[in-house]
Amino acid sequence: MNFVIDTSLCSGHGRCYTLAPEWFDADDIGYGQVKDAPVPDGERARTADIVAACPEGAISVKEG
Amino acid sequence: MSSMLERAEAHGLPVHTFDLEHDERLGVDPFAVWDEATKVGGLFYSPANRGFLVAADFDTVRHVLQDHRVWSNLPSTIVYTKEQVDLDVPPLTMDPPDHTRYRRALAPLFSPKAVAHLEPRIREISHELVDAILAKGTCDFTKDFAARLPALFFLEWLGLGTDDVDRMFHLAERATFEFPTQQERDDIEARIDAIVRGAIRDRRDDPRDDLASAFVQMRAEGQQIPEDIVVGMAKLAFIAGQETTSTQLGYILWHLARNPEDRRLLVDDPSRIPDAVEELMRFYNTGGSSGRVAKEDGELNGFPVKAGDRIFIARCGADRKLAPQVQLTRGGVPHSAFGLGIHRCIGSHVARIEMRIGLEVWHERIPDYRVPDEFVASHRYGSFMQQLLSLPLELEPAAR
Ligand code: HEM
Ligand code: SF4
Numbered sequence: 001m002n003f004v005i006d007t008s009l010c011s012g013h014g015r016c017y018t019l020a021p022e023w024f025d026a027d028d029i030g031y032g033q034v035k036d037a038p039v040p041d042g043e044r045a046r047t048a049d050i051v052a053a054c055p056e057g058a059i060s061v062k063e064g
Numbered sequence: 065m066s067s068m069l070e071r072a073e074a075h076g077l078p079v080h081t082f083d084l085e086h087d088e089r090l091g092v093d094p095f096a097v098w099d100e101a102t103k104v105g106g107l108f109y110s111p112a113n114r115g116f117l118v119a120a121d122f123d124t125v126r127h128v129l130q131d132h133r134v135w136s137n138l139p140s141t142i143v144y145t146k147e148q149v150d151l152d153v154p155p156l157t158m159d160p161p162d163h164t165r166y167r168r169a170l171a172p173l174f175s176p177k178a179v180a181h182l183e184p185r186i187r188e189i190s191h192e193l194v195d196a197i198l199a200k201g202t203c204d205f206t207k208d209f210a211a212r213l214p215a216l217f218f219l220e221w222l223g224l225g226t227d228d229v230d231r232m233f234h235l236a237e238r239a240t241f242e243f244p245t246q247q248e249r250d251d252i253e254a255r256i257d258a259i260v261r262g263a264i265r266d267r268r269d270d271p272r273d274d275l276a277s278a279f280v281q282m283r284a285e286g287q288q289i290p291e292d293i294v295v296g297m298a299k300l301a302f303i304a305g306q307e308t309t310s311t312q313l314g315y316i317l318w319h320l321a322r323n324p325e326d327r328r329l330l331v332d333d334p335s336r337i338p339d340a341v342e343e344l345m346r347f348y349n350t351g352g353s354s355g356r357v358a359k360e361d362g363e364l365n366g367f368p369v370k371a372g373d374r375i376f377i378a379r380c381g382a383d384r385k386l387a388p389q390v391q392l393t394r395g396g397v398p399h400s401a402f403g404l405g406i407h408r409c410i411g412s413h414v415a416r417i418e419m420r421i422g423l424e425v426w427h428e429r430i431p432d433y434r435v436p437d438e439f440v441a442s443h444r445y446g447s448f449m450q451q452l453l454s455l456p457l458e459l460e461p462a463a464r
Binding site: 009054 | 168171172338395399400402408412413
């Protein structure tokens with residue numbers, strides 16, 4: 001399972017990298033980036049929170 | 065071309081008078097006015113003044129703010145007022161592709177990494193303010209802390225110095241609350257223009273380690289930026305850098321002063337402050353008047369939009385509707401207090417640091433405080449936001 005950020009929607013709120021710095025990072029101007037770190041299956045509830053917390057609806061989860 | 069009202073009636077859009085210029089309840093309980101509006105529907109028409117659509121739930125708000133092809137910031141006008149008042153504070157008052165170019169130039173100055181080093185100074189100022197409050201023994205939080213911290217910090221960072229802090233803060237305040245006519249707006253903007261233009265010209269020959277110098281060195285796609293645009297962006301920073309954070313901080317403390325169990329949560333574990341700030345920004349969204357004007361025909365929630373239609377974005381109501389109660393430890397509820405879409409607040413990272421440090425220092429030094437029993441809250445709504453006018457507190461400082 002991986003996170004995906006739709007860069008056409010991300011506007012740099014920074015909720016993702018504040019809530020889950022292990023999976024997200026800020027780029028040079030504060031927009032979100034997905035880190036190359038796997039998301040364990042046991043983290044599903046937190047994953048849903050992070051997707052919901054992005055005000056732009058820019059984060060989704062890709063299975064596999 | 066049919067009017068907005070005729071189309072609203074033809075398409076069954078609710079009509080509700082939402083009058084931010086005259087509704088006296090805004091002075092008593094502004095949040096009730098927003099909550100009432102969101103009950104009308106996600107999209108409605110308000111016949112107040114020149115008439116305008118209102119986006120009043122999160123999906124509609126997000127849709128409009130993300131759909132910059134239809135919903136333009138040109139002209140940048142306050143949509144709900146009787147008189148049309150246009151603003152000139154780029155990059156807010158621009159559309160793509162100009163907006164994209166200048167926002168990209170400005171953003172690196174305010175990125176999380178660029179502003180992290182300001183933290184110690186913000187902490188120092190916060191302590192100085194608490195020192196002064198404790199020495200005095202009484203406190204009006206809005207004036208003695210919430211208004212002082214952003215102004216002192218931001219004016220220093222900008223490079224304007226703090227000798228004239230009261231006058232400068234007052235100008236930012238007027239630019240946020242007091243411009244019912246175009247003439248007044250132009251007068252305020254001209255005054256701020258003169259101040260920031262002076263600093264920017266000065267730094268051209270004599271660069272320092274401040275934001276004004278960074279504005280001078282800013283490039284857009286490798287090109288020098290025309291002075292009027294640099295000054296325009298500095299003008300917006302001058303206004304947004306002071307008044308917004310101050311107002312938000314006032315509402316956050318108002319909540320904590322009235323809810324001791326929430327306050328205890330933060331005193332016991334200050335690492336909860338960042339999530340708490342987001343939740344309180346959602347619930348006490350300062351409601352700023354983002355408006356947009358349609359530049360082409362389109363559709364919104366099934367309603368046929370015509371070029372020229374005005375829409376007011378009721379961000380405050382939309383955010384509150386997402387969850388009717390405050391829960392400081394929640395993570396998964398978004399907010400639009402910093403806006404949404406391409407104009408989303410560039411200053412959010414520095415504003416968050418100011419609010420977090422301010423609250424950390426305050427609660428470390430003054431963990432217990434309360435609102436006097438006889439206090440009655442009063443608010444004002446101005447062109448850019450609503451504000452709690454005063455917040456007297458009875459203090460119980462920590463033993464030192
Ligand atoms: C808690 C404090 C703050 C709040 C609630 C806030 C709120 C907002 C909102 C709602 C917008 C979008 C307006 C719209 O879409 O029409 C915005 C834009 C903006 N804010 Fe803030 N703001 C805050 C602090 C700051 C600070 C400290 C700065 C520092 C310079 C700043 C600079 C800006 C700029 C430059 C824009 C325009 C961005 C663009 O057009 O691309 N703000 N802010
Ligand atoms: S929370 Fe959403 S908008 Fe914000 S940085 Fe992350 S992906 Fe981008």
